[in-house]
Amino acid sequence: MKSKINIKSVIIESICLLYILLFVYAALSKLLDFENFQTQLGQSPILSLYAEFFSISVIVIELVMAIFISIPKVRYLGLWGAVVLMSMFTAYIVIILNFSSFIPCSCGGILEKLGWTAHLIFNLGFLILGITAIRLNAKSNRIVIPFAIAVLAGVIFVTALFLFSEDIMEKENPFIRRFPNASAAKTDRIDLRNFSYYIIGADKDKIYLANRLAPLQILEVDSDFKNKKSHTITLDRENFKFRTVEVRLNPPYFYVIDGSVPVIYRGLISTWKAKVISDGKFRFSDIIFHDGKQAFIRTQKQYTGENILGLSNNYTGSEIQYNKGLLEKQIDGIFDTDGTMQYSRSLRKLIYVYYYRNEYIAADENLKLQYRANTIDTTSKAKLKVVKLKQSGDTKLAAPPYMVNRHTTLCDNLLFVNSLLRGRYEGNDVWKHATAVDVYDISKQHYILSFYVYDEEGFRMNNFFAADSAMYIISGHYLLKYGYGKNLKSKFKK
Template structure:
């Protein structure tokens, strides 16, 4: 049945007008909020590496198509182009919902108010409207032919973009972060009324904090941050000239140490009584405790004052194993190799993350190197300006360094790194009021995703500790709990591991004082 020419013309004109209104509105919206649109494209798992080009190209094409739709001479070609573009948008959403690792935010403009599935229905309607115009202008056979050809080309284009984007993101990441939904959300907070507190450890049931200014005072919270208990540590010896006591909890034990006075205390959290288990002739600048009878320290060579790592066994006979090749010198071997030390109790892996370059190192508990991984920023060499004080011979920072990675935490196979550098397509205003956490899988050697920790009452994050359930944070005088969502929990290699399983050795091991 053929439609009267008048009705046919009205339908064609109406569809063209709808396309013009849609494309003009969408394009203008994108240009007016260009930075946000570019950021959203940068977060797309399909279009990440093409965000720069597409941010200009897509709205420009929409404007061009809208113009040609209003010119009768070029209307047919504009209808082809408009329908094809809407088909690309439709395939893009189908792929986002069914074939990608996460679903990003919407694309801005009129579609920003719609969810992805509503967005999909909206696009399908406009594809059908475009095909209706082609049908009215060119007939059934031509419409079927152009649909098959255009559909095949559209799917091939988007699938190729997806595969290329995934390869580049995982193998040659150009400093683009992925921030999917369902990563981590703040579920609890408490005002500590003290800015010198830090997290010493956590389990599935409890969070342990102490005060830098009163290091023998311990505060234990439940994981809802509701109930608090206060304890005072009792030392079996107090005849050392400590400068900066620190505490770490590796349940059921706690450890006290001061690297400038190389003495290590150990006790049980059940009674908070500490005994000296090691007294050394050499200082150390950081330490982790893989188990009840072993610790890994960072110290300095006595001749060149360069950082080195050593695994120390404090069992029946004392054994010190130094590995001087783990930390790699770039400038001075001291400042340029500075970094954080973490230990995965679930995997029995030690992880060292440099402060001033984009590298982390994974070893076993005996400091046997497994591999060197890279964080996603591009700072491969430490940017430091050093000066040597003639009178004392000490090295000092002559200018503020470029800090690449600041705080780190680890849980199971996931290394959480607080990066200090803003990546591409990241909102500047958000960056000013939040701390970014990048998540790496130390088993697969890959970057996984990122999420923000927003400043609490103007205070940024200054200390953190991760369990399989949550990331605990101290920001100013607040203690925060960011609970991990399904997007992070799905990355764990062992889903049955909980924070409570970090009980390295529930049986207390009594040790006499030993020399390193």
């Protein structure tokens, strides 16, 4: 009889010692690398919204459980707490394995190197050990129902956190980016040996670039970066006082424009010969060509200079259909409504992203508002210092603007936004050497994920274009190819 009691005591003591070692080791590992631990929780699909709270509370709870288990008078209570805690950790991993494949382990030390399946087995092993210790230490056999209730409550708590957090992250994100694995990564690069190129578009397996210093020179690059070919655009008329000539692509056509000169050229990619299709009809500061005759334009109101969006149904005519309510004035209607235009031909949506606030607009092909949505940062009002010069009457910026969203590109239902603001739980070291790209699903109106574009030999990303199979990026004098991973490919809605 005494031998049986001794064996039971040895088993209980051994299990308690293992739990003490586990909790103390895990807590100290998290504490010693606290910033990394908090960042990992910020990436969690369950704990993102509560990373600050849980980063401290988990460490405290683990240490408290270790102390309780080490004190004989409260050991039984400590074991119950440990089992509930391990059941919550296990439920967390089950959710990760079944509903997310990108969250890093939020444990420290050796445990961080375990795979998710191995970590699940490890947790289940400790859960069984904890149950065994409680059973051997119990004075009554009636512990099944209380135990089941306690474990179930922990599992329900973790599941509720996951469901609530996912909904908030997608619709009301508090500026917490998620960087899942297998989103996008550099697969190739080519040295352009020129800093003046910008991407104008793609057609089939060809990428086309124009040169700001030589506006009529086009560089054609195969999507596999094996071959390059140069083209020179031929204009049927050149008697215009151009200032800033740009080339736009809308296969099978290309367009040559200069917003300060009300002229539009159009030609076929197959010949690179362009003819004037609109002369002196309207001016614009930006334009999107979405079929053979129609174009979305951004121009200025005649007397105030405020930005306004319009639709031209015929290049040869001067009649423009304006929607005066699309761009909403906050300060001056000029700088505060500045932004980028993109068009999804598959969804027939125009997307306008403001530079200086966390908002984008979706309009249909007739320029009718469909919805307004937000990017994940928290800058809802443009931070600009605008002055009006008395002599000339011109409106100028009196200080550098606080830019939120810089470059954008759109492919099918996915909007890619180059954000200039650092989110919560993002290390400053990464931002010194990388640029963040946030991805939104415009058909569902929510944020999906983010990925970094790392500087190429010290050069930042300054232009990008999303094609069907990859993203093409200009960094300094390099053209980069970032292939889509499975987490990003699965989000496209063809």
